[in-house]
Amino acid sequence: MARFLGPLELVGDRWVIGDPKRGEGSCVVLTRDGMEHHVRGVPEARSAVPWSRVEVLTVKAAARTWQATRTGGVVNTLGGGYGEAGPDACVVGAYLRYPREGWTVVYGHHERPYTYQHMFLLGDLFRKTAEARAAHLLGDPEWLARVVAALAPTPRWTPLPGRRVTELLRELGVT
Secondary structure, three states: OOOEEOOEEEEOOEEEEOOOOOOOOOEEEEOOOEEEEEOOOOOOOOEEEEHHHEEEEEEEOOOOHHHHOHHHHHHHHHOOOOOOOOOOOOEEEEEEOOOOEEEEEEOOOOOOOOOHHHHHHHHHHHHHHHHOOOHHHHHOHHHHHHHHHHHOOOOOOOOOHHHHHHHHHHHOOOO
16 A cells, blocks of 8 residues: 655554654644644644635645755746745645635655655645545545555656546546
């Protein structure tokens, strides 16, 4: 079974976006009730969002750890870079309903690099699941394990990887 898809990783029995062991340990924990923003050394969540409020969901990431720094942002800008870079490169964002508001969390990058394919597949999975009003499924560890196991081995040369996400969600009865 695959244990990660880009910044999404199975930690114990919970799926977490970001590395809770690096830097200040900022990460987003996916629970059955919703998403929780945690930092290392603080037992309670800094903020939490129930799945029922999620209308739009995004996950962005820098491919390498150094790209998620201020220096990485400058190098990316000066070099005409096209990817995510800078201190806010690794972020989970949501547009919430009742009341309508935005929610963003900058999470810590893992030591390992993320492949562009994994970053795209994860972002597409979160976006399409929220669009289908099925964001609550992201809090089901067994369901998410099946999805990650199906998407993680996707070869990087796969044309139209978004189609793979759509087909998988259709197979699972989401869309």
